[in-house]
Amino acid sequence: MKQISYFYSAENESEINLEIWKMFMNQSEDERKIHLDFTGIVFDIQLGEVGKVDLPERVQMLIDKNGMKALPILVVNGAVYN
Template sequence: MIKINYFYSPEKESEINLEIWKSFIDSGEEGQRIYKEHNNDTYEIQLSEVTEVEQGGLPAIVKDILTASGMSALPVLVVNNKVYKYGSFSLIDAVEDVLDIGFSIQVEEE
């Protein structure tokens, strides 16, 4: 199982990034079944809002990054209890790499 934890600041997180995660979470059992069928593995995603550096309940590896770099280190992507990326990075590229899938999104203009 691939355990993915995404720590982000609700004030500065982009709506697109949250929609990417929402699409995986909303796919539910069907998404898991398809992923397991093609990759012979499963994944679990947990999103966590971070509002301060010393927030309780954060893993030590995330606290260490936030203590050293402050809130600007967010978002932090942790995969299987190891920091995979933090700060400014392409979430789509990271998800594609971690889950070994192709991913595309469409953004509707208002």
């Protein structure tokens, strides 16, 4: 399973980008099955608005070091990308 977390700042995030992430999150069971059959990957996506959710330590460290310009930050199976 792919665990995907996307951390963002509401002030700097585009509405379109958030809608795309929400579309992935809200896929029906049929759509998820088609994706699994085609790719062999099951995924779980979580969106996290900074300031409203608890942040993983590595994400918090990036924000502490670089400020809000570090966002957005993507975490996939524990690997952090920004």
